[in-house]
Amino acid sequence: MSHFKLDTKTALSALLASTSIAGTSVSVHCPLGCPVSATNNTEFFGHIYALSMNPNTKLADWVAYEVDSTNFGVSPGRDWNNNPALSPDMTLEPDDYKGASSSNLQSDRGHQAPLATFAGSKYWYEANYLSNITPQDRDLNQGPWKALEDSVRNAVSFRDSLWVITGPTFENSELKLPGADEPHSVPSAYYKVVYDIKGHGAAFMLPQTISRKDNFCDFQISMSDLPIEALNITSDSQIAQRLGC
Numbered sequence: 001m002s003h004f005k006l007d008t009k010t011a012l013s014a015l016l017a018s019t020s021i022a023g024t025s026v027s028v029h030c031p032l033g034c035p036v037s038a039t040n041n042t043e044f045f046g047h048i049y050a051l052s053m054n055p056n057t058k059l060a061d062w063v064a065y066e067v068d069s070t071n072f073g074v075s076p077g078r079d080w081n082n083n084p085a086l087s088p089d090m091t092l093e094p095d096d097y098k099g100a101s102s103s104n105l106q107s108d109r110g111h112q113a114p115l116a117t118f119a120g121s122k123y124w125y126e127a128n129y130l131s132n133i134t135p136q137d138r139d140l141n142q143g144p145w146k147a148l149e150d151s152v153r154n155a156v157s158f159r160d161s162l163w164v165i166t167g168p169t170f171e172n173s174e175l176k177l178p179g180a181d182e183p184h185s186v187p188s189a190y191y192k193v194v195y196d197i198k199g200h201g202a203a204f205m206l207p208q209t210i211s212r213k214d215n216f217c218d219f220q221i222s223m224s225d226l227p228i229e230a231l232n233i234t235s236d237s238q239i240a241q242r243l244g245c
Contacts, residue, residue, distance in 0.1 A: 025050070030064035030165060032199055033231030037061065044085055044131065047123035049113040051131060057185035058092045059134050062167040062228060063112035067156050073120025080109070083129040089182075091130045098179035100135055105175065105186065110136025112166050112190075114149045134168055135177055135186050136208070143212035144219070145190070148204060148243070151216075152194055155242040162239075166192040169205075169227050191226055193233060194243060200236035202243060217245035 025034040025043060029050040037043055037052040041061060044051050049065035080094045100107040112134060115127040126132070136145065156162050168187030175186035188208055195201030205221045223235055 027064075029066060029163075031163065031197060032195070032233060034064055035062045035165060035228040035231070042086060042090065044083065046085070046126045048118045048121055048126050049132065051112070053086055053090050053131055055090050056183070057168075057170065058090065058182065059168055059185065059187070060112060060131055062165055063132060064163070064165045065113045065117070066161050066163050067117055067152050068161045069153075069156050069158055071118050071121040072116075072153065073124075075116055075119045076124055078109075078115070079125065079128050080133070081125070081129055083126075083131040086131055092133070092177070092180060092182070092184060093130065096177055096180035096182070096184070097133075097135065100177050100179065105135060105177070106138050107135040107177070107186075108138045108141040109133045110141045110145065113164075116149065117153060134190075136190070137210070139212040140190075140206060140208055140210045144206055144210055144214050144216040148192060148206070148216040151243045154244075155194075162194055162196055162242075164192060164194055165228070166190065167228070191221075191228070193223070193226065194239060195233045196239065199232045199234060200239050201233040202235065202240040202245070217243070220245060 027045055027050050034050055041052045041054050049063050051060040051063040054061045082088050097109050111127055112132050113127055118124045118127050152162055169189045169191060170185050171188040189205055191205050193201055193203045203221050203223055203226055204216055204219050206216060206219050223233060
């Protein structure tokens with residue numbers, strides 16, 4: 001299956017499609033401010049999400065996106081591709097994930113910006129770029145992580161969007177993908193911040209060791225416990241209630 005490819009001009013436009021304010025970036029994907037990126041990271045601002053690519057872990061430190069009901073639709077499938085706006089050596093490759101599901105990791109190719117959230121967008125294929133993918137434990141990916149993503153979609157309606165900032169954390173650097181031929185890191189957990197345009201939000205931290213039957217609501221954390229600075233976002237029980245917590 002073939003998709004649109006970004007030419008050089010389009011790729012440059014995507015990388016620059018943000019406004020810098022006081023050391024951070026603001027875009028439609030993170031309207032209250034994107035997290036500050038590490039010095040060596042590369043920020044990418046695509047059609048459906050923004051991210052900050054870490055060349056050391058080969059994963060995005062954060063991915064930010066809007067959950068808009070007009071982008072929902074039937075899943076078009078998974079067709080893994082490299083992000084044409086990023087250097088290939090900045091991310092993992094499709095072959096790096098071979099054998100991961102049957103190894104001790106029992107790892108899926110987990111989306112940070114979920115494909116289902118953008119299945120109705122003509123730019124859905126960007127969700128399958130390897131820059132948006134991480135090695136995620138299959139019980140987490142198919143259990144509480146999916147349930148949280150579903151709850152966010154269920155909590156929005158026409159002209160009543162929510163926004164998300166999500167990414168990995170690393171405590172056990174010994175974990176590796178068995179088929180990868182380049183230095184990389186496997187996350188120990190994932191955070192997710194869900195918020196509205198007024199800055200009311202709820203934050204979660206879900207470990208890779210989570211059970212498939214665990215309730216994501218039990219893993220709610222304060223904004224101060226996040227590994228990023230949640231710019232202009234404060235905890236609000238109403239957002240948690242919208243998510244079913």
